[in-house]
Amino acid sequence: MLEVVELSKHYKNKKAVKGVNLYLEKGETVGLLGPNGAGKSTTISLISSLVNPTSGDVRLKNESILRNPEKIRNILGVVPQDIALYMDLTAKENLEFFGRIHRIKKKELQRRVDEVLDIIGLQDRKKDLVKTFSGGMKRRLNIGVALLHEPELIIMDEPTVGIDPQSRNYILETVKRLNVEKNITVLYTSHYMEEVEYLCDRIYIMDHGEVIAAGTKEEIKSILSAEQSIAIKVEILKGEYLQLLQALPNVKNISVQDPAITLIVPKKVNILKDLFKLAEETKTNIISVHIETPTLEDVFLHLTGRQLRD
Amino acid sequence: MITQLIKKELLMVWRRPRELVILLFMPFVLITILGAALGSIIDGEAPDLNIKLAVIQKDDIAHGEEKIIKKMESLPLSPEEKTGAIEGIKSLNPIRILLEDVFASEEFKESIQVTEMESMPSDKEALKYSGVLEIPAGFTEQFYLHAFFNEEEVPKLNLKLNESNTLEGGVLKDIFTSFQEDISLWSVLPSMGIDPEKLQNSFISKVGNTETVTKTKPINAVSYYAIGMCVMFMFYVAGNSASMALEEKESQIYGRILLANVPVPIFFIGIFVSTIIITFVQMNILFGLSALIHGVSWPNVIDYFVVTFILSVMVGGFAVFISAINYRSNSRSATQIFSSFFIPIIAFVGGSFIPVSQIGGFFEIISQYSPGGAGISAYYKIMQGFPLSDVSGQLLSVAITTVLLLLLAFLIQPRRGEAI
Numbered sequence: 001m002l003e004v005v006e007l008s009k010h011y012k013n014k015k016a017v018k019g020v021n022l023y024l025e026k027g028e029t030v031g032l033l034g035p036n037g038a039g040k041s042t043t044i045s046l047i048s049s050l051v052n053p054t055s056g057d058v059r060l061k062n063e064s065i066l067r068n069p070e071k072i073r074n075i076l077g078v079v080p081q082d083i084a085l086y087m088d089l090t091a092k093e094n095l096e097f098f099g100r101i102h103r104i105k106k107k108e109l110q111r112r113v114d115e116v117l118d119i120i121g122l123q124d125r126k127k128d129l130v131k132t133f134s135g136g137m138k139r140r141l142n143i144g145v146a147l148l149h150e151p152e153l154i155i156m157d158e159p160t161v162g163i164d165p166q167s168r169n170y171i172l173e174t175v176k177r178l179n180v181e182k183n184i185t186v187l188y189t190s191h192y193m194e195e196v197e198y199l200c201d202r203i204y205i206m207d208h209g210e211v212i213a214a215g216t217k218e219e220i221k222s223i224l225s226a227e228q229s230i231a232i233k234v235e236i237l238k239g240e241y242l243q244l245l246q247a248l249p250n251v252k253n254i255s256v257q258d259p260a261i262t263l264i265v266p267k268k269v270n271i272l273k274d275l276f277k278l279a280e281e282t283k284t285n286i287i288s289v290h291i292e293t294p295t296l297e298d299v300f301l302h303l304t305g306r307q308l309r310d
Numbered sequence: 311m312i313t314q315l316i317k318k319e320l321l322m323v324w325r326r327p328r329e330l331v332i333l334l335f336m337p338f339v340l341i342t343i344l345g346a347a348l349g350s351i352i353d354g355e356a357p358d359l360n361i362k363l364a365v366i367q368k369d370d371i372a373h374g375e376e377k378i379i380k381k382m383e384s385l386p387l388s389p390e391e392k393t394g395a396i397e398g399i400k401s402l403n404p405i406r407i408l409l410e411d412v413f414a415s416e417e418f419k420e421s422i423q424v425t426e427m428e429s430m431p432s433d434k435e436a437l438k439y440s441g442v443l444e445i446p447a448g449f450t451e452q453f454y455l456h457a458f459f460n461e462e463e464v465p466k467l468n469l470k471l472n473e474s475n476t477l478e479g480g481v482l483k484d485i486f487t488s489f490q491e492d493i494s495l496w497s498v499l500p501s502m503g504i505d506p507e508k509l510q511n512s513f514i515s516k517v518g519n520t521e522t523v524t525k526t527k528p529i530n531a532v533s534y535y536a537i538g539m540c541v542m543f544m545f546y547v548a549g550n551s552a553s554m555a556l557e558e559k560e561s562q563i564y565g566r567i568l569l570a571n572v573p574v575p576i577f578f579i580g581i582f583v584s585t586i587i588i589t590f591v592q593m594n595i596l597f598g599l600s601a602l603i604h605g606v607s608w609p610n611v612i613d614y615f616v617v618t619f620i621l622s623v624m625v626g627g628f629a630v631f632i633s634a635i636n637y638r639s640n641s642r643s644a645t646q647i648f649s650s651f652f653i654p655i656i657a658f659v660g661g662s663f664i665p666v667s668q669i670g671g672f673f674e675i676i677s678q679y680s681p682g683g684a685g686i687s688a689y690y691k692i693m694q695g696f697p698l699s700d701v702s703g704q705l706l707s708v709a710i711t712t713v714l715l716l717l718l719a720f721l722i723q724p725r726r727g728e729a730i
């Protein structure tokens with residue numbers, strides 16, 4: 001359905017996107033992961049035709065959209081990272097405004113507004129000003145606006161940032177339902193690995209403007225199939241202990257979420273003996289040690305050297 | 311599509327109390343305050359005076375006239391010449407003119423209270439009066455002798471002013487200085503063969519009326535500040551519109567609008583038209599309130615609407631121009647500079663705070679054709695009753711400014727593919 005070929009965007013002092021290749025098949029949900037500044041939002045702006053690329057192409061149904069961006073815009077719904085709504089208008093007025101500028105006819109618009117309000121669960125608050133809404137409600141309406149013109153493809157740029165778990169679940173269920181029931185293609189970016197794991201069939205991982213890994217969840221996890229993840233919980237985390245762990249020759253990655261330390265090491269290496277020895281030397285009390293199969297988070301850490309929410 | 315963009319803008323302004331306060335409440339309060347505080351300066355109004363004048367009349371006017379008439383009759387003149395001279399004596403009595411024609415006139419009778427006294431009051435008693443006027447004995451006779459027979463000196467009135475009452479005292483001093491000069495003049499007129507009756511009224515008009523240079527309707531202070539403040543605050547609509555437009559970009563609403571296939575120029579036309587409407591409504595509300603509460607009126611309402619519309623279009627041009635800079639620079643610096651620096655300058659140069667005609671010179675010329683000054687000048691003349699053709703220079707200047715702003719905005723506005 002959509003193909004991105006060697007897409008690049010260079011600004012004066014920065015190469016924001018460097019030769020990105022990706023594709024989306026009709027009806028699938030694809031995750032785009034990357035730490036802050038990885039180039040995800042710029043990639044989304046390039047795909048949605050808001051920004052012209054320096055080089056490369058975006059092809060919709062085998063046709064370039066660079067010269068005719070209207071083609072993708074007609075079938076595309078974008079949920080921006082920010083709340084792109086008028087705070088001084090009601091939910092209904094916002095939907096009507098965006099519906100009208102999408103040239104939806106008046107009678108049809110009322111039907112669509114009602115339908116969208118049902119989907120996002122804001123029917124009973126439709127006459128309230130958006131500025132009176134909670135963060136979760138605003139996020140839901142932000143999604144609702146993108147659904148008004150019944151798009152075939154939705155791009156969601158971190159649609160669950162800064163909201164409560166209940167609203168987050170509601171949004172995830174809504175996205176899943178739209179994908180399953182209406183066969184809408186979704187490109188989803190998030191900081192939450194579990195959201196991507198739950199929603200997406202395939203994943204692209206970006207860092208420093210490049211796609212550094214791509215595939216299904218299983219394929220990505222297999223990157224670390226020869227590795228294992230060791231999670232150590234300590235009573236008091238000491239810098240000295242951490243430094244000694246980092247210096248161990250077989251440790252490929254190390255991340256700290258005080259008081260837990262996660263190490264990525266080859267499966268065949270028995271590192272436990274060293275962990276306890278160093279703990280004894282630095283008088284660090286180990287509370288627990290878990291040996292796990294690497295998760296997507298671990299893969300991300302392995303590939304980027306950073307945690308997803310860094 | 312443009313209708314939706316405009317409707318949304320109007321709703322947004324209507325629902326923002328802070329903006330409404332800036333655009334409507336503040337100018338109206340300033341009109342009231344400045345109109346009242348600086349009213350007397352602008353209007354040239356005389357302050358309320360309560361002059362108490364004690365008059366000690368020692369002169370016997372009838373006796374003086376009688377003596378002169380007898381002397382005139384004894385002269386070897388023809389009967390016609392004698393009759394003419396006697397009529398001149400009766401019509402040119404300086405003390406009667408002063409007491410009956412000046413102090414009892416419409417202009418002075420409410421502000422000068424005359425009390426006749428037999429003799430000079432004590433110092434303590436004199437403090438109750440703004441001044442004490444003594445008309446010396448033989449004043450009338452001495453005046454006629456000088457005027458008709460060139461004998462004696464010009465007689466003098468004795469005025470003693472209350473020094474603790476400077477304003478009233480000053481007014482009295484001016485009146486009597488002027489009067490003394492006039493009687494000196496009148497006393498030489500008969501000898502020059504001029505009919506003194508023709509000139510005596512000049513004294514009354516000189517001290518009793520404020521003359522206006524033009525024949526048009528004078529504008530009072532409240533009306534002036536209604537114009538000044540309205541023109542100043544109309545520019546805040548432009549700043550406000552540009553600020554709201556930037557919020558749309560910052561929150562990615564602008565991107566969303568472009569994704570609905572709305573061309574960039576259409577988005578800016580929406581800003582332009584909505585700003586025109588908001589400014590036009592703002593002006594009508596402010597001038598409407600000024601009319602209801604302060605009695606500010608327009609001789610020709612159609613002309614007022616024409617000027618208001620043309621100025622509103624210029625404000626729309628400013629809104630689009632500032633928005634284009636904001637969008638291009640991705641910052642609200644242009645709005646901030648415009649609102650906190652440019653508008654006060656426009657207002658000052660234009661004459662929103664003080665009438666620029668009082669400064670005069672080159673500054674006055676610049677002011678007349680500056681964005682604010684042209685607006686103030688056009689409104690001012692229309693309010694005075696000048697026809698629209700008399701403000702064509704100012705309106706042309708506004709139109710040129712508008713076209714320039716729109717052209718610059720078109721050149722600066724972001725192009726397709728530069729949305730973020």
